[in-house]
Amino acid sequence: MRSQSEPAAAEPGAIARPPLVREFLLVAGLFLVYKFGRQLATGHTAEALHNAHRIWDLERTLHLPSEVDVQSALLHGDTLVHLANTYYATVHFPATLAFLVWLYLKRPAHYVWARRVLALVTAAALVLPFTFPLAPPRMLAASGLIDTARVYGPSVYGPPSSDHLSNQFAAMPSLHFGWALMVAIGMIAATRSRWRWLWLLHPAITLLVIVGTANHYWVDAIIATAMLGSALALIRPQTSSGGTPTSLRSPHRTATTAVRGTRRLVAEEPALVGAGR
Numbered sequence: 001m002r003s004q005s006e007p008a009a010a011e012p013g014a015i016a017r018p019p020l021v022r023e024f025l026l027v028a029g030l031f032l033v034y035k036f037g038r039q040l041a042t043g044h045t046a047e048a049l050h051n052a053h054r055i056w057d058l059e060r061t062l063h064l065p066s067e068v069d070v071q072s073a074l075l076h077g078d079t080l081v082h083l084a085n086t087y088y089a090t091v092h093f094p095a096t097l098a099f100l101v102w103l104y105l106k107r108p109a110h111y112v113w114a115r116r117v118l119a120l121v122t123a124a125a126l127v128l129p130f131t132f133p134l135a136p137p138r139m140l141a142a143s144g145l146i147d148t149a150r151v152y153g154p155s156v157y158g159p160p161s162s163d164h165l166s167n168q169f170a171a172m173p174s175l176h177f178g179w180a181l182m183v184a185i186g187m188i189a190a191t192r193s194r195w196r197w198l199w200l201l202h203p204a205i206t207l208l209v210i211v212g213t214a215n216h217y218w219v220d221a222i223i224a225t226a227m228l229g230s231a232l233a234l235i236r237p238q239t240s241s242g243g244t245p246t247s248l249r250s251p252h253r254t255a256t257t258a259v260r261g262t263r264r265l266v267a268e269e270p271a272l273v274g275a276g277r
Contacts (some may be wrong), residue, residue, distance in 0.1 A: 009240055023115075026115065027100055030119050045135075048133035050137040051133060051258065055172075056140060056142060056143055058219065063228075067214065067218065070142070070212040071148070071213070074212040081213075084208070085153060086207045087205065089156045089211050092176050100115060103186065109114070110186060115180060118182055121175070124231070128170070134172045135169050136168065138213075148214060171215070171222035174216040174220035174221050174224045181225060183203075184202050
């Protein structure tokens with residue numbers, strides 16, 4: 001019989017929580033790469049604006065919903081558009097960081113899987129600004145959209161010519177949306193509550209915000225979804241020695257369902273916004 005002073009044996013097949021210091025450095029590195037990596041691809045203003053016209057024309061050819069309809073709904077009141085700008089400026093990083101911290105503390109196996117997926121998506125997203133620089137729709141006069149953050153505040157960007165903290169010509173893909181979708185997928189996979197599908201509200205609101213504030217095109221979110229789907233297909237959950245996923249509740253099935261729902265969301269969200277006007 002084990003005495004009360006003896007530590008309890010580890011659960012068979014359980015995945016140990018990774019070392020805290022190492023994970024802190026890895027996650028901090030991920031955020032720094034995201035924040036500063038795309039600055040290396042600056043200096044392509046003319047090409048970025050040319051690509052913006054191409055994307056705008058492509059969306060019209062594909063009969064995608066107009067970003068103008070979403071922005072028009074936000075502009076019905078100063079409070080609503082201000083909230084959208086605030087969500088864009090303040091939720092992206094803290095929500096993703098809180099997601100990783102919670103998984104690290106409560107679901108170590110999910111944490112390792114989610115961190116690897118986010119790292120791969122972020123690394124892949126850094127390639128596109130070099131190969132396809134893209135100005136956001138707020139800079140495209142032909143779109144008829146306004147820069148809501150500049151007009152109503154708060155804004156996280158300065159004039160492109162003097163903004164040394166970000167590359168504003170790296171609109172594709174939208175990591176705002178890609179990370180938000182991964183947060184939802186991870187939380188749905190990691191929890192049992194019947195309300196867990198409400199986590200999809202985070203990427204849904206993020207999609208509405210990034211389009212309505214003229215920071216991204218629909219295509220930016222579609223490309224981010226495709227990249228996330230590819231990362232989820234490549235990175236498998238950690239397994240126990242018997243090969244059965246440990247503490248993971250069908251994350252790939254969750255991911256597939258969420259990605260399919262996102263595709264419908266891109267097509268249907270403007271209609272839903274219009275119905276509420």
